Amino acid sequence: MKTFLAQYRALLWQAVQVEWANAERWLSPLLFSGTMILLFVFTFGTVEPKFIPQLYIAATFLTAFFSLQISFSRVLEPDMQDRVFDQLRTYPISPSAWFLSKYTIVIALGVLILAPTLFLSDLFLNVSGKSLLNGSLAIIALMALLSLGALGVLLSTMMLRSNAKQILYPLIYFPLTIPVLLSAVESSHAILVDGKDLSYLMSSWLGLLVIFGIMYFTLCLLLFGELVKPE
Amino acid sequence: MIDARKQDRLTLALGIAVFAFAGLCWFYALKFAPPDAAQGEVYRIIYFHVPSAITAFLSSAVLAVLSLWTLFKRSPTAAVWSKASAEVGLIFTVLTLVTGSIWGRPTWGVWWDWDARLTTTLLLALLYAGYLIFTSSMSPGPQRDRMSAALGVIIGLDVPIIYKSVTWWRTLHQPPSLLRSGGSSMDPDMVKILMTCLVAMILIGAWLLWTRSVNLKLQASIEEHSHSVHSH
Amino acid sequence: MxxxxxxxxxxxxxxxxxxxxxxxxxxxxxxxxxxxxxxxxxxxxxxxxxxxxxxxxxxxxxxxxxxxxxxxxxVEYLPAEANALFGKMDAMSNLRLWLRLRGLDDSDNAIRPILKNWELDHPLIRENFSVESFSTGMKRRLALARLELSKTxxxxxxxxxxxxxxxxxxxxxxxxxxxxxxxxxxxxxxxxxxxxxxxxxxxxxxxxxxxxx
The missing domain is CATH 3.40.50.300 (P-loop containing nucleotide triphosphate hydrolases)
Structure with missing residues (x-):
């Protein structure tokens, strides 16, 4: 347990250092999401006030999904330089500590993208003057992120060996995460448009999101060990 | 060493038997099954569409099981079978989408409807395609087997969740379509014929899976032999 | 053995x-x-x-x-044609990471004598200077310092x-x-x-x- 924690901390600290040194890596998905929201504004034009919440939900989550995908697909990029990834495999590292450190950094980067995206789209898309941001929405977004993160780490590890990484990642990632997108959008819709609360949602969409999150977290934790084993 | 010629003959005989059975089922379904009260004759495509849809979804379960087997038993044979099951799954998802679309035109008046089952089938087709592209983009070996197996497990387990979420998504926006009342209201004769057609389709799927796996194994051994010829 | x-x-x-x-x-x-x-x-x-x-x-x-x-x-492995170092991190952070993963002493007192052996113990090289800007020989020496520190x-x-x-x-x-x-x-x-x-x-x-x- 002591080695586990020490390894987790060491790997996490390494990831933080690399991300910090490379501002482009976490800034570019953020800029991408800003651009996407602007594009939504241009393509939708003037919207009737009653449609604003719906537009806000659709645009925000779609933007977040795309920019998170960009960020996730690059999680293991620093490890690919100079055969660091292979060297890590020759060290007696607990695969769970390795996975958890990657998961933590993915969630941290995700929050760094998600929070400004929610804020920016409220600023640009919601011209009604009354902010749509609230705690429930933040919780939904965070739960979606927690579910997506595990899958993001695992898929990005898998794609390391593939020759068709650029096209494959989105091709597999998006269909697999449809339940998360639907849950996030429908939950937000229920809250912002129908005026429901979180406890009501737990028995439907949010419940599905939680099941998805737990299942994927466990599955990816187990499978990650398989992926870093000797060939 | 397996006697290849004997195996070939067996495969051929089984194939003829399976397709003859399926042909008989379809012929009976087209000719003798009672017409549907609401849809008339058009509905008969159900005897092809529904069995192929079920086979397509079954393939994802088969893929998951075979992938787990690959992971736990480290079996290269199971890996070959997994790949074959994804290919068979892709064939049946495409068949389901095409027949669904053809059926949708006269009954719903549109070629495509965001019906829960059709939508899930479309996503399944994408996932099978993704899995196959992923497998073929890697060089053969245990590493590829293991990575593909991990992906197979994820896909197999995600399909029910996708199905559930898409069903909820549809029912929240519109009531379930009248045309898909299904089961209880169906004529017992129709149900019997449908079940027989389903058995026929699953047998076709199983035969395809078997043939394709043998085929893939043969391909691998040819490749292996060509290498040993080179090095001597 | x-x-x-x-x-x-x-x-x-x-x-x-x-x-x-x-x-x-x-x-x-x-x-x-x-x-x-x-x-x-x-x-x-x-x-x-x-x-x-x-x-x-x-x-x-x-x-x-x-x-x-x-x-x-x-076992400690030194690959050919690669040094397995994080380019965006400095020499000390690199060595500390690998030592921590093995659960070894990662203090300055443990690392600096070895860095000195390999002529890398200069404040401008040791810290705040990312490894990607090192010369080929410097990177190799840092990788060999890791080998020496691994105590395997x-x-x-x-x-x-x-x-x-x-x-x-x-x-x-x-x-x-x-x-x-x-x-x-x-x-x-x-x-x-x-x-x-x-x-x-x-x-x-x-x-x-x-x-x-």
């Missing part, structure tokens, strides 16, 4: 190694030789645990005679002298000597034989000993 019994390796149907058996004993340098493509680097990566052998066994025997559960705790009894060195100048080779020889004196095992692949001449080296030729054909 590292025990290799009837090791075989196939890659994409091609037999790279087969029926290879040897021991690497404490206090010994084993020099793996053979022409290009004879599987030297493959053998090293199998021993390091990057690739899985298709046949045979590899055991690391502890001094008490038992077999290690995970030989990676006792078994070293797998694939072309360790690549990019080293005369001074670096000298430091390498001193380090290797220390390792031998403390009963360490060294398995080495190197085209540059001269620096190894002052050591007693056992040769293993893969062309003759490593293949069935």
């Amino acid at each position: 590292l025990e290799i019994k009837s090791l075989g390796f196939k890659y994409q149907y091609k037999t790279i190694l087969s029926g290879l058996s040897f021991d690497a004993k404490p206090g010994e340098i084993l020099h793996i030789t053979g022409p290009n493509g004879s599987g030297k680097t493959t053998l090293m990566s199998i021993l390091a645990g990057l690739r899985k052998e298709s046949a045979g066994t590899i055991h690391y025997r502890l001094p008490d005679g038992t077999t290690a559960l995970d030989r990676r705790s006792f 009894p078994c070293w797998l060195l694939d072309e360790p002298l690549y990019g080293l100048d005369a001074k670096g080779i000298d430091t390498f020889q001193t380090m290797l000597n220390g390792h031998l004196l403390s009963q360490g095992i060294t398995i080495i692949v190197s085209h540059d034989i001269a620096p190894l001449e002052r050591f007693r080296v056992r040769k293993l030729d893969l062309l003759h000993d490593g293949r069935a054909s």
Whole structure:
């Protein structure tokens, strides 16, 4: 347990250092999401006030999904330089500590993208003057992120060996995460448009999101060990 | 060493038997099954569409099981079978989408409807395609087997969740379509014929899976032999 | 002691190694030789645990005679044509990471003497200076410093002298000597034989000993 924690901390600290040194890596998905929201504004034009919440939900989550995908697909990029990834495999590292450190950094980067995206789209898309941001929405977004993160780490590890990484990642990632997108959008819709609360949602969409999150977290934790084993 | 010629003959005989059975089922379904009260004759495509849809979804379960087997038993044979099951799954998802679309035109008046089952089938087709592209983009070996197996497990387990979420998504926006009342209201004769057609389709799927796996194994051994010829 | 019994390796149907058996004993340098493509680097990566052998066994025997559960705790690998360093991090952060992963002392007092051996103990090199801007020789010296710090009894060195100048080779020889004196095992692949001449080296030729054909 002591080695586990020490390894987790060491790997996490390494990831933080690399991300910090490379501002482009976490800034570019953020800029991408800003651009996407602007594009939504241009393509939708003037919207009737009653449609604003719906537009806000659709645009925000779609933007977040795309920019998170960009960020996730690059999680293991620093490890690919100079055969660091292979060297890590020759060290007696607990695969769970390795996975958890990657998961933590993915969630941290995700929050760094998600929070400004929610804020920016409220600023640009919601011209009604009354902010749509609230705690429930933040919780939904965070739960979606927690579910997506595990899958993001695992898929990005898998794609390391593939020759068709650029096209494959989105091709597999998006269909697999449809339940998360639907849950996030429908939950937000229920809250912002129908005026429901979180406890009501737990028995439907949010419940599905939680099941998805737990299942994927466990599955990816187990499978990650398989992926870093000797060939 | 397996006697290849004997195996070939067996495969051929089984194939003829399976397709003859399926042909008989379809012929009976087209000719003798009672017409549907609401849809008339058009509905008969159900005897092809529904069995192929079920086979397509079954393939994802088969893929998951075979992938787990690959992971736990480290079996290269199971890996070959997994790949074959994804290919068979892709064939049946495409068949389901095409027949669904053809059926949708006269009954719903549109070629495509965001019906829960059709939508899930479309996503399944994408996932099978993704899995196959992923497998073929890697060089053969245990590493590829293991990575593909991990992906197979994820896909197999995600399909029910996708199905559930898409069903909820549809029912929240519109009531379930009248045309898909299904089961209880169906004529017992129709149900019997449908079940027989389903058995026929699953047998076709199983035969395809078997043939394709043998085929893939043969391909691998040819490749292996060509290498040993080179090095001597 | 590292025990290799009837090791075989196939890659994409091609037999790279087969029926290879040897021991690497404490206090010994084993020099793996053979022409290009004879599987030297493959053998090293199998021993390091990057690739899985298709046949045979590899055991690391502890001094008490038992077999290690995970030989990676006792083996440090230096790959050819790469140093396995994070380019965006400075020298000290790199070394600290690898030491922490092995659960070793990562304090400045532990690291700096070794950095000094390798002529990297300068405030401008040590910290706040990312490794990606190092020269080839500096990166190699840092990778060798990690090897020395790992305190592992078994070293797998694939072309360790690549990019080293005369001074670096000298430091390498001193380090290797220390390792031998403390009963360490060294398995080495190197085209540059001269620096190894002052050591007693056992040769293993893969062309003759490593293949069935």
